[in-house]
Amino acid sequence: MIITILDYIFMIGAVGILISIVSFIFMMIFVKRLNPYIILVMISVLIVTPLAGTFIPSLVRSELHEKLGGEIISVVSQRGVDKAKVLQSLKDMSSPKYNNTHSLERFMFKVKTAEEEIYLELAKDSNDNEVYWVYYPKYYYSGINDVGKIKLSN
Numbered sequence: 001m002i003i004t005i006l007d008y009i010f011m012i013g014a015v016g017i018l019i020s021i022v023s024f025i026f027m028m029i030f031v032k033r034l035n036p037y038i039i040l041v042m043i044s045v046l047i048v049t050p051l052a053g054t055f056i057p058s059l060v061r062s063e064l065h066e067k068l069g070g071e072i073i074s075v076v077s078q079r080g081v082d083k084a085k086v087l088q089s090l091k092d093m094s095s096p097k098y099n100n101t102h103s104l105e106r107f108m109f110k111v112k113t114a115e116e117e118i119y120l121e122l123a124k125d126s127n128d129n130e131v132y133w134v135y136y137p138k139y140y141y142s143g144i145n146d147v148g149k150i151k152l153s154n
Helices: 002-031 036-068 083-091 139-143
Strands: 070-076 103-113 117-125 131-135 149-150
Touching: 002 036, 002 139, 036 070, 036 083, 036 103, 036 117, 036 139, 070 083, 083 103, 083 149, 131 139
Parallel strands: none
Antiparallel strands: 070 103, 103 117, 117 131, 131 149
């Protein structure tokens, strides 16, 4: 529930930043004086939006750990990856360490548990063939930003 709220705050905040910038520009061009309410809204949106974006990945990782902790019925992947290693790595996924690489083409990875189907997207790292970036498209933020990285080697 909290992830959904933060996700909406992030989406609204992203739009709010654009609206604030456009309002600021129009105020400077046409009115030639700043409205303190627009500045207050702009500052608050610029503070709240990144804060929401900071907490979402760790909350999504916690949700995935909880969901993957139960009984796994089946695993489906669009690519030929070792599903058992990917599943184990997903259960052990922690905060990502970035090393000036980027993700390559994404592919679907579906895990069916007793309660639900979990749709993930994995993308191979541009530098290390054993590292995959994990995306969770259930939420807007985690569909465009990775929630972690997993390494398949032992």
